Amino acid sequence: MPSRHRSRQRALQVLxxxxxxxxxxxxxxEAYYDSxxxxxxxxxxxxxxxxxxxxxxxxARTAEIDSRIAAHSEHWRVxxxxxxxxxxLRLAIYEMxxxxxxxxxxxxxxxxxxxRYSGDESIPFINGVLDAVRRDEPESGDVPGGTx
Numbered sequence: 001m002p003s004r005h006r007s008r009q010r011a012l013q014v015l016x017x018x019x020x021x022x023x024x025x026x027x028x029x030e031a032y033y034d035s036x037x038x039x040x041x042x043x044x045x046x047x048x049x050x051x052x053x054x055x056x057x058x059x060a061r062t063a064e065i066d067s068r069i070a071a072h073s074e075h076w077r078v079x080x081x082x083x084x085x086x087x088x089l090r091l092a093i094y095e096m097x098x099x100x101x102x103x104x105x106x107x108x109x110x111x112x113x114x115x116r117y118s119g120d121e122s123i124p125f126i127n128g129v130l131d132a133v134r135r136d137e138p139e140s141g142d143v144p145g146g147t148x
Contacts, residue, residue: 002048011054015087025059058094065093072132084118103134
């Protein structure tokens with residue numbers, strides 16, 4: 001089983017692929033697993049349940065999540081945001097609001113994804129939006145005993 005950090009990276013890659021390619025959720029997940037094959041490995045990679053949960057949950061609640069992003073991102077329309085940033089925000093807001101991990105962990109992980117896959121200017125923007133969303137959460141999304 002991959003680490004949650006790795007699962008989040010995978011989920012971002014699948015969401016990004018879906019956003020640009022307009023693939024169905026199942027097709028995008030299958031395509032991602034197919035991409036993990038290498039010339040040296042004929043074995044199918046193990047299923048990443050956490051990644052799949054993040055992707056499916058994010059996709060199911062995209063309209064709600066996008067309205068939350070829009071409410072907390074002054075002068076930015078969601079569809080005009082860079083695709084990577086938009087999907088980092090979607091992923092993090094889904095994970096935070098679903099109570100899968102503590103909000104502080106989710107925000108930290110989102111910032112790590114931004115450092116790796118986006119530009120330096122995106123980091124404070126993503127941090128600001130996620131912090132505003134966290135403050136609006138009824139219980140701030142923190143889960144006692146949440147694991148990483």
